[in-house]
Amino acid sequence: MTQPDMPTPPWERTRRRAAPSRVPLTRGRIVDAAFVVLDREGFDRLSMRRVAAELGVAVSALYAHVDNKDELFELMYERLFDGFDLPEPDPERWQEQVKGFARESRARLLAHRDMARISMGQMPFGPELLPYVEKMLALLRVGGLPDHVAAIAGDLLSTYVDGFVAEEGAWKERSQGEGVRSWDEMRDEIKEYFASLPPDRFPNMVAIADLMVDESNDYRFELGLDIIVRGLASYVEPRPGES
Amino acid sequence: MTQPDMPTPPWERTRRRAAPSRVPLTRGRIVDAAFVVLDREGFDRLSMRRVAAELGVAVSALYAHVDNKDELFELMYERLFDGFDLPEPDPERWQEQVKGFARESRARLLAHRDMARISMGQMPFGPELLPYVEKMLALLRVGGLPDHVAAIAGDLLSTYVDGFVAEEGAWKERSQGEGVRSWDEMRDEIKEYFASLPPDRFPNMVAIADLMVDESNDYRFELGLDIIVRGLASYVEPRPGES
């Protein structure tokens, strides 16, 4: 609900005392700590015990506020959305608006290490998130997409964003995991590997080895996004009563 | 390498003896057992210990043939591809061929419970799989896609297929997990939930609640696939020397 360094909202504070000597545990503080652990240790090392340690608290204390690890993930997923304002749908600019949504989503996922892995397992059907689904739907329908297309377009987009960022993250982790070599060094190795394949058996891979690897993630994300949006646009029906 | 109920190929059999009293452990048999466990227990309960138990063998025995659980996943991923023949690229039918590839992928993923979850974490860069990447690339370039689009299209498609099937599977598991209710019953509940939202705040969700839920997975898969392929097609350049 609250961003890491925003003040905790009133309803999260204990009811009667403003500042009890020992700050009480809240869902908000647990999620904050979870993000600290996630960013420092990565998804695979994000455990309830480490979150508890981050708060200087026993593991079992967490379970008074959070049903289980999955629910913690849900809360982290919801945190991803706060302050995420979708623009007022504009029929003339729906494509740009859809892209803006995807770009903002990617930026937020990239803000926390391995966040995409958490996001992939979640579906935006919690009450807190329905408004976003609603607004996305509005955006697509206003753009002139037929209902059955609008109904799946949101899914398609978020699957794309999650998948892309997750893969992006996997490469990053892998490059800094084994050996000391940087992302750029590793990229060169991969390019060499592709380029070194026998050209008679892999003519196409050899031919475009550069393109598969050289382009920045930003560029590749943008291109994939454009492909999807173009596909969506191909379904747009002329609005009733338009020239 | 081999499908579950196909005979083990010669190079997987022990070199000299045809049938030693105790059938020796091989990577192939381990992968077979892993699939049995996966289908019976699901991804979350697929553990090295259970695979070993399935084979009537100690856990540690597995580690003589497989470096770690991740490598086991890799082998399962590779198994997914065998006998997967991409057709000879035909410039006139590349869109149908691309779709065929996606459909076949989905069918193979659906053949094993939670298989998409395993597939998502993998990248088809093992030597065994490069021929498939190569052929996919050939297909796309023959279709007239610019190289920088072809270079990412494969990724885009497999991300879509993996993501779709994983989500599909998640719903299935969830519906049979809590309570006894079937997938159809649960679908009705969801539809009701969407339809029961306050129409003033969620006009679009209420309006297309049916469409978001009613359509079959096959239909939704096909539609998403068509959106992507149309997007790709919008990048096709006229081939040099064509009318």
Add this chain to the structure above:
DNA sequence: GGGGTTTGAGAACAGTGTTCATCTGAGTGG
């Protein structure tokens, strides 16, 4: 048949998510 290598067994280590009975300490009622 003996030597050497391969291969499985069993126990152990360090960690996981989750639950439980127990204790503590802050806030209230008398």
Add this chain to the structure above:
DNA sequence: CCACTCAGATGAACACTGTTCTCAAACCCC
């Protein structure tokens, strides 16, 4: 000012996990 309550934190425990280690048995080649 004291006794009491009770939410909320605790520490230990359970049933697992992936992985590694040492050790013994089975196999192959000579």
